[in-house]
Amino acid sequence: MQIVNAIIHGIKSGVLQKDTVLPGSRNLAELLNLNRNTIVKALNILTAEGWLVSIERKGIFVAGNIPEMHTNTSVSEIPKYTRKKIIQADIIFDDGIPDTNIAPMESLSRAYRRVFNQKARRRLMNYSNALGSVEFREAIAQMLYFKRGLCIDVDHICITRGSQMAMYLIAQILFTKGDVVIVENPGYLSAWKAFETSEVTVIPVEIDREGLLVDHIELILKKNTKIKAVFVTPHHQYPTTVTMSLTRRLKLIELSNMYGFTIIEDDYDHEFHFGQRPVLPISSHKEIQNYLYIGSMSKVVAPALRIGYLVGSPDFIHKIGSLRETIDVQGDIIMELAVLDLIHSGEIRKHLKRATAYYKEKREAFTYLLEKHLSGKITYTIPEGGLAFWIQSNDVIDYENVYTSLLQKRIEIIHPNKFSHQKEVQGLRLGYASLSSEDLKKGLIEIGKLL
Helix, strand or coil, X not given: CHHHHHHHHHXXXXXXCCCCECCCHHHHHHHHCCCHHHHHHHHHHHHHXXXXXXXXXXXXXXXXXXXXXXXXXXXXXXXXXXXXXXXXXXXXXXXXXXXXXXXXXXXXXXXXXXXXXXXXXXXXXXXXXXXXXXXXXXXXXXXHHHHHCCCCCHHHEEEECCHHHHHHHHHHXXXXXXXXXXXXXXXXXXXXXXXXXXXXXXXXXXXXXXXXCHHHHHHHHHHCCCEEEEEECCCCCCCCCCCCCHHHHHHHHHHHHHXXXXXXXXXXXXXXXXXXXXXXXXXXXXXXXXXXXXXXXCCCCXXXXXXEEEECCXXXXXXXXXXXXXXXXXXXXXXXXXXXXXXXXXXXXXXXXXXXXXXXXXXXXXXXXXXXXXXXXXXXXXXXXXXXXXXXXXXXXXXXXXXXXXXXXXXXXXXXXXXXXXXXXXXXXXXXXXXXXXXXXXXXXXXXXXX
């Protein structure tokens, strides 16, 4: 391509005039000290694009029909492809991604084979419902009823490519320009950005050890009539892992019913809870009138499997389906049926049981490492579930310096500015599930040196 670009530059600058004959490929190869095949490939590209013309038994000429062009760029200034040099971290503290080493890949592989061996496999290759396959939605509805107390059926569910798509679809259907959305602070910035695509105003509200400060929301509601929704992660608040208290959950429902705003609940890691039982979603309360519930199968099976789901009223879900058709005619029907196979065979249930025990043990090991290497430097609460810790330094810290210093040591953390629109949050979210015990230890030792 460098040869191609150089000859094109020669033609554009006038160095190579129209109808000029070029040396043969052998002569060019000797002149440039290159393999002849490389020269031939370059000449073929130039001929195919019309810069050169090959005339049998006469040679290769600069095309005579190219209009005159003027350029002052020297050959040495022609852009060349260079690989951008970036620091690749060896140890990455993510925000709570599962360990892919324990993902049920063999079971999933068998499930795919069973799906393709079905008698009706030809039907799989045709278009399906934009909301997702009926069978898969039925399975999700049953799971949400028995495990999370949501009284719904297939008409209440849309299958999405992960929770982020669900948030974007919500933003396009629920909001209009000028609406206001209340969010948690610190919170999930990616959701805020999805909402802002509809030109809404985002109002952050602080949290404490009981979750979102609902009393502050009430004060805002009394002054602002354009509040359209409140976005919450009440089970394990993102990023702090705090669980919203029952009192605040019920108060939020009361305010929603009174003022008519929608509660958008992102239950991103409901499956991994290490206490007696996970707290049921806000959306499961019979009193709630306006809600949208978002969940995901990506952490259950593997992050690469982009399967999420959105629950709402049948009318709202119908509108979501119509919008979905314009940007993504349907989801991955084959993946849906493969995961459905794992649900019916009991493999998902077995995997979740094994994974929960595995992550609980890993959480305890991570707690031990925190006490050993950061004791006296940080404050934290052992999370009841999820795959990450929220730690706060006992002193005010320049987290920009912490971030860059760790990166120089090939250790990457999530910068605290990823959790807030405004001032930098004083805290770190450290995922522990995907790293080995040795990497966790090395990473925490280096973090301890900077706190």
